Amino acid sequence: MTDDLNSVKTDERGYHHGALRPALLKAAESVLADRGVDGFSLRETARRAGVSPAAPAHHFGDTKGLLTALATEAFRKFGDALEAGDVGQDRTERIRSQGRAYVRFALAEPAKFDLMWRYALTDRDNSDYREASSRAFTILDRLVRGEDVTAHDDISAAPSIACWSIVHGFARLALDGVFGTGPGEAEQAAETLLPVVLEHLNV
Template structure:
């Protein structure tokens, strides 16, 4: 009886390993948000850019809002680390605050996908680690979101600059953050034009923060 021929094994199908599909989809979504804004992409487009089927994203994400939520969470984590690194090694709190301001603007320029998701998806109070329903200016609870680290780092530096008995450092930090965000958004929009006599965004932010702290 002739010996049966052994059927050769087929090579494993190429594709994403477990977990890497999720990362590929998040990266595709980050690029799309940077290019088109948070409302300018669908999971189908993210799947197409990641090179997978239209149904593949639903193995990891319920909908596009869940993708945006994860982008916001990761963005705030990276953002907090940027601020910490910027303030580390500064001679004093003033230098640390100015370094953090420059890092803030740099992050907004270099990471538009994360930055847009950060300030679009989450309510600002939650983004700063503030529990829902709790007034700004009060210490957050123990279950802070990852995004609270950036605000806590800013508050620590601002508190070191304020005299004893001055305004609540968390409230002042929120004002500094609002000013930083406004300058960053104008800078991203190219306003004012580079040919104008207006100083660069970094100088505008530093002058604004200096004036704010002096009034405190």
Template sequence: MTGERTYHHGDLRRAVLTAALDVIAADGPDALSLRDLARRAGVSHAAPAHHFKDRTGLLTAVAAEGYALFADALAEAPDLRERGVAYVRFALGHPAHFQVMFRPELHRADDPALLTARARATTALRAGVSGLPDASRGGDDRLAGIAAWSLAHGFATLLLSGNLDEPVGGRDPGEVFRALAGLVFTQEDDSDG
């Protein structure tokens, strides 16, 4: 027997996912290795393959979990602006998931759990666009959705990369996003006042 720890783990799948999220948050998805994750979880180097098969399987599980959490966060928001705020807060609260979710080359596009979770998130995002007045949609829900997604995703990505540290300063990113969205989109209750 080698010096490697090989004990039974109560929830190996969760332990490996948690360790993967830690590695991704610190060093990015390219730093991920099943062997290293097994060491961190205190199991044999082959144990993670039982749950994920390979690195791509693990990253697919990270993306699927991320989209499910993301869909839940979006579903709680009452309108497009608040969905954007939820988008930004999700990215800041789950930076590892966020990094993997939007890099399709890292995961299996045909994975059923991933497809289901992504579809839920897409539905939640589209519901926000459908609540906009016609003038804000420009008659094209798809383009309005792309504009909203670009604004939220771009803002979140710039925040995560530190590019907005100075302009945002100590202000709440959600409040800053609300102001930005107000410059681009008019919502129903904005036209009432």
């Protein structure tokens, strides 16, 4: 144990104070993008960051801790994408626009998108994670049910869950190649087919 801690201190000397954590997160993003969730490892993260194998555990506790940090940041960016996608002249147009933003995020960040919903691999009690994931749903919920959402039980949120289910399912199908695997085919489906699918929602 002492040797591990000493190696962490040695490996951290090349980083300014507070810079190792973001460096590890950046390396972890690279591993996740290349290997996917199931091929992710702390050791490879450490190797790409140029630190000892003990360094990631020293900062994040274990693999779940690091994946939770990655998922938290992914949810923050996802929420930003949903907010930016909320454009249009009326509520229906705004829902369609936000739905397209949802799918575009999934297509642009497939590994992160996969991780976000792999709840067994993340710590759902982590406060930062809960805040980021809740914000993302709230952005969608307020658009579907209205700005003055007060009830947060599943029954009251059913219209939002229905919209979420359709858009998330569409994103998953797009990632799996159902709408084509050629350049831009999935993106085109999100632009043209998804709005037609959303017309079947009674919201």
